[in-house]
Every structure is written in C-alpha cells, then in structure tokens.
Amino acid sequence: MTTLPHHTEKKLGLVIDLDICVGCHACAVSCKEWNTGAYGAPLSDLHAYGADPSGTWLNRVHSYEVKPKEGPAQLIHFPRSCLHCEDAPCVTVCPTGASYKRTEDGIVLVDEDKCMGCGLCAWACPYGARELDGAVGVMKKCTLCVDRIYNDNIPEEDRVPSCVRTCPANARHFGDFADPESDVSIMVAKRGGYDLMPEQKTKPVNKYLPPRPKTQGATANAEYAMPAAETVQPGGLLGWLDKALAVID
Template structure:
C-alpha cells in the first residue's frame, strides 16, 4: 500500500560521518556483494568487462571539494544510499503498491514481484537512491539489509547493514533514529547531523555528520619544540661514546644545522 504510515514504531536508518569517511568505496562493494545474492533480483552489470561498463548499485560514493575563501581545499567523500524518508515521495507515486514504507521500523522497500518497472519512483526521489535494474526490469533500492539486521542465523555483531559492518573507518552507524536515547541519535545531536535537501520536504531518516573544520598552521600556531633537549642514561652514554670515535664531530650534523636555521 502506497499510503505512508502516519508514524512508524521505530526509525531505523544510517548516520554517515563525512568527517571520518576516507572514500575507500568498501561500503559500495560490500553492499553490492551482499545484495546481489540475497533480497530480490541480483544487481546486474552491463558490459562489465567491456568498453562501457555500467551496473546497478544501491550505494554510491561521491567526492566533493570544499574551496574556502582562505586556506587549503578540503576533499569530502560522500556515500549516498536510500535515506528511508518519513515523507517518502517514491512510495506515494507508485501505481502498483510495490513500494511501501514499513510501519514497524520505517524501512522503505520494493516488492519486486509487483513492480512494473515504470521508473516513476526513481523520478520522484531527489537523491538518486533508486535504480532500475536493466536485467530484471524492476526497481532496486537499499533495504537497510533487512535480511541481515533481523537474521538470527548471523552472529550478533553481523546483524547490521553490510555497509556498516564493512566500513574500516567507522564512518557509518546504524540504529533507531526515532529513539532520542539511541547511540545514533546522541551522535547526531552531538555533531549537528543534517538532512540532505531539506527543502524537498522528504524528512529523511538518515543523517549526515558534517566534516569538522580542519586545523590550520598559521603564524600564531606554536612552533614545534623538542621534547628532550639532553639525553640521559644509556642514550647519554651512547651519545658521548659516539662523539669520542674518530669523525665524531662530523656526525653531529644536527647541531650546526640548527644554528643556521635560527
């Protein structure tokens, strides 16, 4: 049914830390790996080893450059998948009822057996989260790894979306964003998590944590000073002994160099 639930019991979703993401695309690969052989039709590729390869992905990592008025440019890697919106425009436009939002956890899903592949939901999504699979002719989207998160055959630590489980930087967090006490909600509050395209009125569940401002080395930055000027103990003995060897004076290359600099 394409009528959206008035409210959902939980709001399961992702929190993506743009400060931490290193842009390795491991989440893209693990997502494709898990989802091509589990829920629904496989994620097909076309001309995979040819001149013009393309394929279906549920998660893609963009890279943006911030160019401030002063200082160095900053590169931000930006993973993007379905945001499981509360006012999901992709659901209400669906003519068949294949697209729906679950009342119990807020996950937006596609019943692929009912999908006619009209593509209207992908048109309605501002985020490009839905892709029509060229081989299956049905719409594919992030399921929040619904076949992992409730899967009691998996170890408990594996019951999170594949992208979250695989992220080597800890840039992806999974949880209930409807519960203000959950770890993800706390993280969003602490770091000032934001909605993408809030003006589109979709009320996304997934939040993005903006990159923290980078430290800048300027004239007023404290100069680096040596923490140990004089050696003691074994190192002091070694220092003296090496000095006494022939050519020992030449070995103290750091001393004259220091004077030249100062």
C-alpha cells in the same frame, strides 16, 4: 499500499560521518556483494567486460572538492544511498503498490513481484537512491539489509547493514532514530547531523555528520606554502648563483 504510515514504531537508518569517510568504496562494494545474493533480484552488471560497462549499485561514493572563502580546499568523500525518508515521495508516486514504507521500522522497500518498471519512483527521489535494474527491469534500492538486521542465523555483531559492518574507518552507524537515547540519535545531536535537501520536504531518516572545522589548516599551511618562483629574491651567495644562472637561462 503506497500511502505512507502516519507513524512508525522505529525509525531505522544510518548516520554517515563525512569527517571520517576516507572514500575507499568498501561500503559500496560490500553492499553490492550482499545484495546481489540476498533480497530480491541480483544487482546486475551489463557489459561488465565490454567497452561500456554499467551496473546497479545501491550505494555510490562521490568525492567533492570544497573550497572555503579562506584557506586551502578540502576533499570530502560522500557516500550516497537511500535515506528511508519519513515522507518518501518514491512510495506515494508508485502506481502498482510495489513500493511501501514499513510501519514497524520505517524501512522503505520494493516488492519486486509487483514492480512494473515504470521508473517514476526514481524520478520522484531527489537523492538518486533508486536504480532500475538493467537486466531484470525492476526497481532496486537499499533495503537497510533487512535480511541481515533481523537474521538470527548470523552472529549478533553481523546484524547490521553490510555497509556499516564493512566500513574500515567506522564512518557509518546504524540505529533507531525514534529512540533519543540511541547511539545514532546522540551522535546526531552532538555533531549537528543534518538532512540532505531539506527543501524537498522528504524528512530523511538518515543523517550526515559534517566534517569538523579545520582548526589550524589555513594558517599552518600558509607558512609552508611554496611561493611562486618569480617572487624569490635571494641574497648573498644564493643571490650571486641566481644571477649567474640567469645569464645562462
């Protein structure tokens, strides 16, 4: 059923801390590794050793240069994956009933046996969270590692999404946003966690924590910033040397 549930018991999702992420892509790689051998069809790579390789990934890490009005630019790494939206437009547009949002925990999934590969759900998603697999021709997306988080056959500490388990910087957290006392809810409240593209009215479950403001970066760096060569006018011995060198120059 591609109508959305009015209410889900849990709202499972991720918190991604942009202050901590170092852009190592380990989450993306571990996601690819786990999900290529788990739920549904493998995440294919096409022409992996050719001139024009491409492949399906459920998690991609962008890097942005952010330049404040004053002070130096910052480099911010930005993992992008499915946000398991409450009002998921990818689900309602699906004509075959392959896409659905689970009532029990809010996870958005694709029943790959029903998917006809029309790609409309990928068009409906503003976040680029869905990719049509080049080899199998069905839509692939983040499952929130539904085959890990409820899996009694793996140690308890592993029962979180693969990206969260892998992140060496602890920039990714998994939890229930319906519970205001959960770690992720508290983190979002304390750090001002935000939605991506709220104007799309998708009500994303996943939240992003903003980079903390730089307290002294602008002024502290300015002291050490190298002045441009032509503005240097040394005096004394250095001044004499400078003039002597200018003759040769």
